[in-house]
Amino acid sequence: MIVPILQLELRRSRALVAWLVVVGLAYGGFMTAFYPTIRSNTTLVDQYLKVWPKELLAAFGLEGSLADPGVFFNTYIGSLLWPILASIGAILIATRAAADLDRGWIELPLSTPTPRARYLGASIAAQLVSLAVLAAACVGGVLAVGLLVGAPFEPGHFAIAALLAFAFGCGIASVTTLLSVVTLNRGTAGGLAAGIVIAMYLLEVVAKIEPDLAAIAAFSAFHYLEFAAVIDTGTFPWTDVAVFAGVSIVSWGFAVLVFRGRDLVA
Amino acid sequence: MRNAIELDRLTRSYGRRRGIVDLEVEVHEGEVFGFLGPNGAGKTTTIRVLMGFIRPTSGRATIFGLDAWSDAPRLHRRIAHLGSDPGYLGELTAAELLRHLARLRGFEPAAWRPLAARLDLDPGVPIRKLSRGNRNKVGLVAVFMGHEPLLVLDEPTSALDPLMQREFLRLVAEARADGRTVFLSSHNLPEVERSCDRIGIIRDGRLVEITTVGALLSGHWRSVNLVLGTPPDPGFFDLPNLEVVASSGRDVHLMVRGDVNPFLARIARLDIRDIAITTPDIEDLFLRYYDDQAGAGQLGPTGAPGAPGPPPPTDGRAPARRVAR
Known part of the structure; x- marks a missing residue:
């Protein structure tokens, strides 16, 4: 019973994921194509970057030399492209329960013997698959282009980075799912989720440029989305992945509980 | 059951x-x-x-x-x-x-x-x-x-x-x-x-x-329009379940509730040129539950206490929809 719902949900996500993958590959590939140029002109690039305020560079996750593969990835992909793509994908897919209630679709599958928990479970499974494809495509695209242009990228390290990227996406999707079934309003849930992501981003930037407030970074998802060490050394980010996994499991679990027990009224 | x-x-x-x-x-x-x-x-x-x-x-x-x-x-x-x-x-x-x-x-x-x-x-x-x-x-x-x-x-x-x-x-x-x-x-x-x-x-x-x-239908009024050869005698339509809504010489509009046999027996003596008997369809009945908000709780088209009077004359409405048998 879960398979037809999963198949349909994946089909509904297909176009969105495809477009996000295209954007990710285009931007990631384009930036990566310039990586050898950046690397061979390290001194000039570093001099150029000194012109910019430290706070601005921190906001984009640029801490170190762009010639370093980890800093490069963190700057262009980890702190910019991936959060945007993951947020768009996660929010649009995870608010579907509320949207389907609004449009009256949800009554059709829930008029069948499909229990609510299984229905939402299938929807969450579709989120997982969509985010996995998106993370693999974006990170894999950078790796592929990098290898083509001769960048010293380690595929194993990128695999771990993809896992971290996926975990981050799951964190956003799970919280959005919870907001979606609590509010049963796509606009409200999506707006809240986007607001939370932006607030956490600002929190991270403030924590980076103001040492006295460094502790608040712990409340930001971006604090746990650090790719530099992963790409450079292949260190598995156990803590970061565990935080995202914990948030995801708890949020999705609560979402299922709420969805099972609440009135389905738009 | x-x-x-x-x-x-x-x-x-x-x-x-x-x-x-x-x-x-x-x-x-x-x-x-x-x-x-x-x-x-x-x-x-x-x-x-x-x-x-x-x-x-x-x-x-x-x-x-x-x-x-x-x-x-x-x-x-x-x-x-x-x-x-x-x-x-x-x-x-x-x-x-x-x-x-x-x-x-x-x-x-x-x-x-x-x-x-x-x-x-x-x-x-x-x-x-x-x-x-x-x-x-x-x-x-x-x-x-x-x-x-x-x-x-x-x-x-x-x-x-x-x-x-x-x-x-x-x-x-x-x-x-x-x-x-x-x-x-x-x-x-x-x-x-x-x-x-x-x-x-x-x-x-x-x-x-x-x-x-x-x-619902049988307990309700039927609208009867008669065209007679000669005007009826006064009191001719005095029957317990009958009301004369309008009478102008040979044209008579009546409302009959419930059993129509006494009414049919009575008019058999008349020189009838034309007759149209319509039962209110369910729409008429249904609307009667809604047309008088002031009577909420008292309305009851099946003749319950407080039931309203006969439906308004059907003259000028759509042609007869159903002839009572």
């Missing part, structure tokens, strides 16, 4: 907004039960409670003895439901949607095909390109493709053309012949009149009356 549906003082409110109040309904297995009321009366709320989409504020709704809320998934094996405005996914074709629903309900993926052919539904067209009537056909195919013992239909024919409405009535009749129970919410009164064994009338969230269509 066992009950398929039992509503026991069922109440559902939306905060301070009224939903339904103290509904007491029993729908017997194998009957077609019409649930009548205008928009906002509480029909859809009742169906949502029955389907387990919303929880009652108080009271209880049971279907086949199981609680409509807590046993919803189990009950849904025995219920086919059609909502009033299902939000189909426009990107799916009718075939894809029906196949999906068939799989969720545990049917063969092609279970919808015979009925789609019968209703002349083109299954290959994306739903967003279908007219509203054809979308309604998709809903009918979805709900009638199985053999669940209970059908819960919320205004299923609102955009169907007359031919399809007739087909819908046939489907309902076939379901009843199979011993299935149908709970049909509608404000399409002729449809209810033609398909239902009993009807419940809901107004402002409260059940006003439950009766059979036959009893």
Whole structure:
């Protein structure tokens, strides 16, 4: 019973994921194509970057030399492209329960013997698959282009980075799912989720440029989305992945509980 | 006779907004039960409670003895439901949607095909390109493709053309012949009149009356227009269940309630040039529950205490719809 719902949900996500993958590959590939140029002109690039305020560079996750593969990835992909793509994908897919209630679709599958928990479970499974494809495509695209242009990228390290990227996406999707079934309003849930992501981003930037407030970074998802060490050394980010996994499991679990027990009224 | 549906003082409110109040309904297995009321009366709320989409504020709704809320998934094996405005996914074709629903309900993926052919539904067209009537056909195919013992239909024919409405009535009749129970919410009164064994009338969230269509019609007034050869004698129409609404010489307009035989026996002595006897159809009766808000709780077209007087003269209305026999 879960398979037809999963198949349909994946089909509904297909176009969105495809477009996000295209954007990710285009931007990631384009930036990566310039990586050898950046690397061979390290001194000039570093001099150029000194012109910019430290706070601005921190906001984009640029801490170190762009010639370093980890800093490069963190700057262009980890702190910019991936959060945007993951947020768009996660929010649009995870608010579907509320949207389907609004449009009256949800009554059709829930008029069948499909229990609510299984229905939402299938929807969450579709989120997982969509985010996995998106993370693999974006990170894999950078790796592929990098290898083509001769960048010293380690595929194993990128695999771990993809896992971290996926975990981050799951964190956003799970919280959005919870907001979606609590509010049963796509606009409200999506707006809240986007607001939370932006607030956490600002929190991270403030924590980076103001040492006295460094502790608040712990409340930001971006604090746990650090790719530099992963790409450079292949260190598995156990803590970061565990935080995202914990948030995801708890949020999705609560979402299922709420969805099972609440009135389905738009 | 066992009950398929039992509503026991069922109440559902939306905060301070009224939903339904103290509904007491029993729908017997194998009957077609019409649930009548205008928009906002509480029909859809009742169906949502029955389907387990919303929880009652108080009271209880049971279907086949199981609680409509807590046993919803189990009950849904025995219920086919059609909502009033299902939000189909426009990107799916009718075939894809029906196949999906068939799989969720545990049917063969092609279970919808015979009925789609019968209703002349083109299954290959994306739903967003279908007219509203054809979308309604998709809903009918979805709900009638199985053999669940209970059908819960919320205004299923609102955009169907007359031919399809007739087909819908046939489907309902076939379901009843199979011993299935149908709970049909509608404000399409002729449809209810033609398909239902009993009807419940809901107004402002409260059940006003439950009766059979036959009893509702037979307990009511008939409008009689006579054209006579000569004016009648004064007092000629003095009968207990007869009222003279208007009389102008040879033209007489009367209202007769209940048994028409004494009236027919009386007018047999007259030189009648023309006669039109119309029974108010269910629409007339239904509207009488609504046309006098001040009389709420006192209205009762079957002659209950406080029942209103005869319906207004039918002169100038549509031609006679039914001749009393």
